Amino acid sequence: MSTQFRAASVSGVHKTFGRVQALSDINWGTASGEWWGIVGPNGSGKSTLIRLLSGVDKPDAGIVHIQGRDAAAYRRKELSRIVAVLQQEGVPPVGYTVRDVVEMGRYPHLDWAGKDADADIVERVLDQLGLAPLAERKLDELSGGQRQRVALAKVMAQDPQILLLDEPTTYLDLHYQLQFMEMLAEWRAKAGITIIAVLHDLNLAAQFCDSLLVLKNGRIEGAGTAAEMLTEDNIRRWFGVDSHVMPHPDSAVPQLMLKRRE
Numbered sequence: 731m732s733t734q735f736r737a738a739s740v741s742g743v744h745k746t747f748g749r750v751q752a753l754s755d756i757n758w759g760t761a762s763g764e765w766w767g768i769v770g771p772n773g774s775g776k777s778t779l780i781r782l783l784s785g786v787d788k789p790d791a792g793i794v795h796i797q798g799r800d801a802a803a804y805r806r807k808e809l810s811r812i813v814a815v816l817q818q819e820g821v822p823p824v825g826y827t828v829r830d831v832v833e834m835g836r837y838p839h840l841d842w843a844g845k846d847a848d849a850d851i852v853e854r855v856l857d858q859l860g861l862a863p864l865a866e867r868k869l870d871e872l873s874g875g876q877r878q879r880v881a882l883a884k885v886m887a888q889d890p891q892i893l894l895l896d897e898p899t900t901y902l903d904l905h906y907q908l909q910f911m912e913m914l915a916e917w918r919a920k921a922g923i924t925i926i927a928v929l930h931d932l933n934l935a936a937q938f939c940d941s942l943l944v945l946k947n948g949r950i951e952g953a954g955t956a957a958e959m960l961t962e963d964n965i966r967r968w969f970g971v972d973s974h975v976m977p978h979p980d981s982a983v984p985q986l987m988l989k990r991r992e
């Protein structure tokens with residue numbers, strides 16, 4: 731395997747569920763420190779790919795490498811020190827306080843006696859994300875935006891090298907969507923983590939990701955920068971909609987406006 735793709739890569743990966751071919755012959759990889767957006771229509775295999783990269787699911791054929799080693803060769807706790815996953819609703823439903831949830835992120839780092847080598851990290855993360863005043867609150871007493879911030883705090887406390895996200899901004903309003911993406915960007919700038927995020931919002935993806943991997947019907951349709959991927963022709967081909975694609979006035983990355991049918 732090329733060292734260029736050292737953070738994570740998949741080679742010749744297939745995954746089926748019954749008769750559904752969720753992923754077919756996927757070959758892709760990311761270097762350390764990159765931010766990839768995984769985009770594509772519903773049912774195209776995005777979440778399946780995230781599950782394979784996280785090690786919770788195994789491919790039927792092909793191999794998933796995490797830092798140059800077969801993901802299947804890691805022990806669960808060992809893999810959790812490298813890879814963290816944040817889902818659409820990234821926190822347990824009820825009963826726990828904010829601090830409880832952030833502490834759960836430390837589990838992979840506890841030794842046999844339950845001792846944490848970085849005992850202060852939970853407080854640091856709570857402070858950094860402005861959650862210290864909410865630390866003793868129960869999760870069901872928080873707004874959706876605050877809960878997603880707690881989910882981010884949990885994976886930050888996990889201190890991974892690779893962060894996988896599956897539609898993390900789906901339930902957030904515009905303010906929290908942007909805030910969430912900015913917090914990820916800040917974390918990456920500080921810690922040099924690799925980010926792989928399933929995103930439905932192509933405009934946000936274009937603004938934050940270095941590269942996009944486009945899936946459709948379980949196959950790779952393209953991989954490259956937002957400028958390379960997000961053209962009007964591609965959007966029509968992938969999503970069956972007409973759009974105007976224009977450069978963002980600040981950064982010149984492509985931004986989409988959907989056309990209504992005549």
Ligand SMILES: Nc1ncnc2c1ncn2[C@@H]1O[C@H](COP(=O)(O)OP(=O)(O)OP(=O)(O)O)[C@@H](O)[C@H]1O
Binds near residue numbers: 747771
């Ligand atoms: N556990 C499962 N059992 C059966 N079929 C599944 C399972 N998981 C995924 N699939 C199927 O595999 C295909 C890919 O699903 P996947 O969830 O990876 O797509 P996706 O691109 O993440 O979709 P969405 O954008 O709608 O979240 C779909 O046809 C889905 O129905």
